[in-house]
Amino acid sequence: MDKKQSKPMELLNTMVSEPYYLLHFLAFFSYFVFRTSVVQVLNTHITDRLLHREIQAALAFGLLTAIKIVREETWEGYIADTIFFAKIFVIGLTLIVDYHLTLWYIVVFTVIYIFTQQPAFQKLGTSSKLTPLQLESLLTEGSTSRLWLVEFRAAYSPACIRSSRCFPELSITYSNKNFSFGIVDLGLFPNAAGYFGISVSGSMSQLPTYVLFSHGAEVARYPELDFQAKPFGPPITKRFLSRYFKLDRHLLEYINGK
Numbered sequence: 083m084d085k086k087q088s089k090p091m092e093l094l095n096t097m098v099s100e101p102y103y104l105l106h107f108l109a110f111f112s113y114f115v116f117r118t119s120v121v122q123v124l125n126t127h128i129t130d131r132l133l134h135r136e137i138q139a140a141l142a143f144g145l146l147t148a149i150k151i152v153r154e155e156t157w158e159g160y161i162a163d164t165i166f167f168a169k170i171f172v173i174g175l176t177l178i179v180d181y182h183l184t185l186w187y188i189v190v191f192t193v194i195y196i197f198t199q200q201p202a203f204q205k206l207g208t209s210s211k212l213t214p215l216q217l218e219s220l221l222t223e224g225s226t227s228r229l230w231l232v233e234f235r236a237a238y239s240p241a242c243i244r245s246s247r248c249f250p251e252l253s254i255t256y257s258n259k260n261f262s263f264g265i266v267d268l269g270l271f272p273n274a275a276g277y278f279g280i281s282v283s284g285s286m287s288q289l290p291t292y293v294l295f296s297h298g299a300e301v302a303r304y305p306e307l308d309f310q311a312k313p314f315g316p317p318i319t320k321r322f323l324s325r326y327f328k329l330d331r332h333l334l335e336y337i338n339g340k
Contacts, residue, residue, distance in 0.1 A: 102198040106165055109190050113172050120179055132178050139171040155319045159244040162200055202243045207250030209233075209263035214274035217266055221298040229261045231327060234280055234291040236269035242290045245318035249292075252320050256329045258336045279307055290318065294327050302327060 098104055121129055146167050147160075154160040169191050176184040212220070217232060233249045235242040253263035268275050268282055268289065275281070281288045294302040304326050316322060324330060 100201050102194070102200050105194045105198060106168075109187070109194065110168055110172065113175070113187075116176075116183060117179070120183075124179070128178065132175065135175060135178055139175060143167055143171055155317075155321075156203070156244060156247040158200065158203060158246055159317075162240070162244060199238070200240075200243050202237060202246035203250065205250050206265065207253035207263070208257040209250055209253040209265050212264045212266050214266060214271050214277065217264060220264075221295055228297060229332065230264055230295040231261070231329075232264045232266060232293050232295065234266050234268050234275070234278060234289065234293070236267060236282065236289050238269055239287065239289040241287075241318070245290060248318060248320045248323060249290075252323060252329065256324075256333050258333070260336050261329075261332055292323060292327070 117132075121132070124132070147164050150160055150163050154163065169187075173184055173187055173191075176187055212232070217230075220230065235246070237243075249263065249265065257263055266274065268280065272282065278291075278293065280291045288305050292304045293300055304323075
């Protein structure tokens with residue numbers, strides 16, 4: 083019962099403590115403040131039109147978020163898309179009231195985008211945070227695990243934030259004595275990216291990158307070395323990673339003692 087009660091408080095604490103969530107909440111809430119104050123000076127035609135558009139926007143927003151909550155695998159991805167939809171609708175509605183208000187919201191959302199960042203999923207599951215030196219030592223000197231699946235990520239990458247929950251949750255399901263999970267933050271060690279053949283620059287960024295090592299040698303990776311970055315590539319999900327790296331097969335081999 084205490085856990086059920088603490089969950090809403092945990093979400094509330096996250097919203098208040100994280101600038102990304104707090105500033106977006108204040109920006110969206112300010113729309114209702116502006117709307118209440120300006121509706122008294124607008125003529126009836128504009129007021130009726132605004133109300134009609136608000137109802138349409140609310141229905142469209144509800145439909146889009148309902149579709150996303152079914153299709154999106156991580157809360158980080160769902161929240162990012164929900165906030166994006168809300169921005170579009172707020173900007174569209176302010177165009178009916180006054181274009182100066184629209185410009186103000188564009189500036190506000192731009193400032194939030196520049197100076198804040200959506201927080202990534204913080205829990206590690208059973209995966210281990212590694213430095214490049216620690217990873218190299220594990221691969222060259224050997225370890226108790228025959229297989230290592232390593233995620234190379236960076237805190238500044240939106241793609242890494244969206245998928246940050248997948249890897250820790252996979253580690254809980256699939257880690258065992260023969261199969262370990264590790265995370266290397268290339269935001270802290272950018273020089274290590276070239277050593278592992280990972281591009282982290284601009285539109286050609288390959289983050290996050292997942293590499294499977296067996297007995298110290300690389301046997302598979304996603305995206306591959308010759309991968310060309312695309313704006314709409316396959317989303318990183320637990321199901322995708324599980325299939326790509328055949329995690330079910332490795333788990334069965336461990337259970338069967340192979």
